[in-house]
Amino acid sequence: MKVINTELIKQAVSKLCKQICYIMPDDVNMALSNAKESERSKLGKEILAQILLNANLAKNGVAPICQDTGMVVVFIEIGQDVRLVGEYLEDAINSGVAQAYTQGYLRKSIVSEPLFERKNTLNNTPCIIHQRIVRGDKIRLEIGTKGFGSENKSVLKMLTPADGIDGVKNVFKQAVLDAGPNACPPLIIGVGIGGTMEKAAIMAKKAAFRSIDSQNQNPKYANLENELLDIARSTGIGPQGLGGDTTALKVNVEYFATHIAGLAVAININCHATRHAQMYI
Structure with a gap:
């Protein structure tokens, strides 16, 4: 004991x-740097550069x-x-x-x-x-x-099993479109699938704090993470909603057992500054 x-x-x-x-997580900072290099929109590149500059100023104690x-x-x-x-x-x-x-x-x-x-x-x-x-x-x-600019754009939907994977993708895409520029993209998005209403929401929140470098251990759900990321990027919303490739940096999915009649889906929307850290005691 x-x-x-x-x-x-x-x-x-x-x-x-x-x-x-004050300090942007390393995984988020690296993802933003990589996005700045790959972003095809000139304005998108400039916005990502400003986001990185803001993160550096915050790290040096200028402001949160x-x-x-x-x-x-x-x-x-x-x-x-x-x-x-x-x-x-x-x-x-x-x-x-x-x-x-x-x-x-x-x-x-x-x-x-x-x-x-x-x-x-x-x-x-x-x-x-x-x-x-x-x-x-x-x-x-x-x-x-x-922050609640992004939290307010989160979604919980109780689907039926018949809705299947296409239903999950439709809920996800609509959530990204509804968030638009108001959630300060590029986004980091947590998705919870299964369980009950509250379990799905908690999984989505926990998924949102998972490292950008991680993948779901189940290959099928890891593949779904990539598919959902492609869906987000295909919207063309781009950095700060002004157009471009980088609508989202990462989508993390968590899942849990559920009832034979259920398919709960929660989408937790996060801005580019998904502020998180962990510690063991």
Whole structure:
């Protein structure tokens, strides 16, 4: 049994939140650089160059990558041989987020309830927390911060099995077209297929934070990732919606078992600054 004080989790969350708001992930930075070289549109090339310049300025501390420093999403995997001590886990995670957003002078965008008063909580909490118990004696933190220019363009659709792969592709293409320039392309898109309504949505969010260099381990779904990427690029929306080849940098797909009558599909749209990082404790 390994004992871990939740103070370590709090400080890790704080560090990662500040990091991802200023430092573009290496995989995203490389994908943008490669896209700049391959983009055929002159304007598209210029836009990608400006995106890379902005990322470099942010890395040097001039300002965050984006003014919308987002709503924090935390995926935490806790080894079943870990014993947590100290502050209640969710309180520790939210304390880490609050510390990062106040000490780091990051924009606070969270309101305490969604419909009536919409009063700002002034520290960017609460965040979204997804917990999972896994084998082992370690804790894995994966953190992303989600701006809502892109989050608002995400889609959940309950298809039937008869809709099949063509139905999934149609939902995906329509989501990309509806997002258009408003989600700040080039996009990184997570797709969740199967499970139930909420499972598909969570898979899509987790897929969106997966490395651009990765592929689904199932060859059929890896091939589907490539097909969906081609569909996104075929729209011609291009960087910042001004035309070109690079409408999307990557599409990641996750899947899960489902009911004989079900085919849930979730599309999580992310802007080019898909801010994410992970750490083991």
